[in-house]
Amino acid sequence: MTSSRTARRRRVLVGAGVLALVGILVPVLLLHSSAPPSEGCSVGSAPTDYGLTPDQTQNAAIIAAVAAGRGLADHAVTVALAAALQETQLQNLDHGDRDSLGLFQQRPSEGWGTPAQILDPVYAATAFYDHLVLIPGWETLAVTDAAQQVQHSATPTAYAAWEGEARALAEALTGETPAGLSCRLPTFDGSSPAAGALAGAASREFGRNLLGATVETKLGWAVAAWAVGHAWRYHLATVSFDGRTWSASSGGWAGDSSAGPVVTTTSA
Secondary structure: OOOOOHHHOOOOOOOOOEEEEOOEEEEOOOOOOOOOOOOEEEEOOOOOOEEEOHHHHHHHHHHHHHHHHHOOOHHHHHHHHHHHHHHHOOOOOOOOOOOOEOOOOEOHHHOOOOHHHHOOHHHHHHHHHHHHOOOOOHHHOOHHHHHHHHHOOOOOOHHHHHHHHHHHHHHHHOOOOOOOEEEEOOOOOOOOOOOOHHHHHHHHHHOOOOOOOOOOHHHHHHHHHHHHHOHHHHOEEEEEEOOEEEEOOOOOEEEOOOOOOOOEEEEO
16 A cells, blocks of 8 residues: 555545645635535535545445445444545545555555456455454454554554544445435436446445345435445436435435335436
């Protein structure tokens, strides 16, 4: 893992129009607000809500789904998200320090897998958790300590800076906070998804297709958030669950008496 990702970090200052990176002022990608963003995604609530691009959000959703499929505690998701935020800003990079690659900047030369494997977010998240669960007492370790024991960074305390954002993301993506992820999507990814592609992604990331399946409420909200996180890529107009429906046009969740105990989606 590379010890410095400063050029790719996103530190948002609420209400400000710029952020500082290595002494340079650059425009803020997404300003945080309690309302859904004009375009993109957000979690949390003001003054500590966090904005993400659709691509970052999908990568975060994959990380959370892999943990859910393995039955890992929500703490694992927070640790993994903090690591990915520090290393790459939740971007699946095809480059890095030395031979580091992917969401977590895992290195083929250090036995993490082949370049093609590491650049698969599902594989990368699985590999991260494979290492995490080998750490004695990881469930009760501080986020930065657990992340460091997986990543072995030259800046061992750096992950702590991302704990707030990672926790807010994890709370939404694990279903701990119902309807916790908002995404306003006036446009979608340019490529049209194949029939059954969303169900295939759910099967691969969760280990089984939970769309349309009856599950307990918390997991249902995790699946609903996962679907919202994948809406840009798979051109979803709505996601419904447990009395609420999210729409891509509004970006938020609204009461819906027809939304039942299974997660359903409609295409744009």
